[in-house]
Amino acid sequence: MTLADTLARGIDTLGLSLTADQQRLLLEYQDLLVKWNQAYNLTAIREPGDMVTRHLLDSLAVLPLVDDTDTLDVGTGAGIPGIILAVARPRQAFTLLDSNGKKTRFVRQARRELGLDNVEVVHGRVEQYRKVPSQIICRAFASLSDMLALMAPIMTDNTRLLAMKAASTEEELATLPAQWQGHHHTLTVPGLDEPRTLVVVNRA
Numbered sequence: 001m002t003l004a005d006t007l008a009r010g011i012d013t014l015g016l017s018l019t020a021d022q023q024r025l026l027l028e029y030q031d032l033l034v035k036w037n038q039a040y041n042l043t044a045i046r047e048p049g050d051m052v053t054r055h056l057l058d059s060l061a062v063l064p065l066v067d068d069t070d071t072l073d074v075g076t077g078a079g080i081p082g083i084i085l086a087v088a089r090p091r092q093a094f095t096l097l098d099s100n101g102k103k104t105r106f107v108r109q110a111r112r113e114l115g116l117d118n119v120e121v122v123h124g125r126v127e128q129y130r131k132v133p134s135q136i137i138c139r140a141f142a143s144l145s146d147m148l149a150l151m152a153p154i155m156t157d158n159t160r161l162l163a164m165k166a167a168s169t170e171e172e173l174a175t176l177p178a179q180w181q182g183h184h185h186t187l188t189v190p191g192l193d194e195p196r197t198l199v200v201v202n203r204a
Helices: 003-013 020-040 048-060 082-088 101-114 144-154 170-174
Strands: 071-074 094-098 119-123 135-139 160-165 180-187 196-203
Touching (some): 020 048, 020 101, 048 082, 082 094, 082 119
Parallel strands (some): 135 160
Antiparallel strands (some): 180 196
C-alpha cells in the first residue's frame, strides 16, 4: 500500500473529509520533514510509513475535538500538530510556537512551500508569549499541572487547553488544582496499537 493509500484510508477510518489537495499537502509536508530530518534531527521517527501514522493520522485524530477558533500550538516542534491541523482547517488561524530555532526555521519553510496563509510561526518560549488565544493545543511535554502553571498567564476563563497524551490521564485529572476542570477523550489512531488521549482543560 502506498503512503497516499495509507493516509486516505486512515482519514476515512477517522470519519474525516479532506480533499485530494489537502491530502497532497500533508504528504508534501511529510516529504519536507523526511528531507530536513536528515540534517536537523527534527523527529525521532524516520520511516515515512511511521510518519503517516504517528504524525499525520495521530494529529488528525484530534480534529473533531478542536474548536474552529484561533489556536496556539505550544511546543510545535516540527509543526506537529499545528501544520497538519492548519492543512485540514484552511480557514482557521494557527500560531505555532517553539523555542528551538532550527525547528521554527523548518516550520517557516514548510509554511512557505505549502502556501499556508493561516499559519504564523513564532520562535520563543511560552513564558514570554503575550497574546491570549481562544484555544491552546500541544503534544503534552509535561504533567498537566506543570503545563497549566506555564500557560495560566495566557489562559482566560474562555480558553481551552487541548493536551495530546499517550497514556491514561485519570490520575492527573484527579489531582488538578481546584481552579481547573478537565475531561479526557480516548482516541483511536488508525494503524497504531497504542493508547492516545486528548485532555480538554479550562478554568473551573
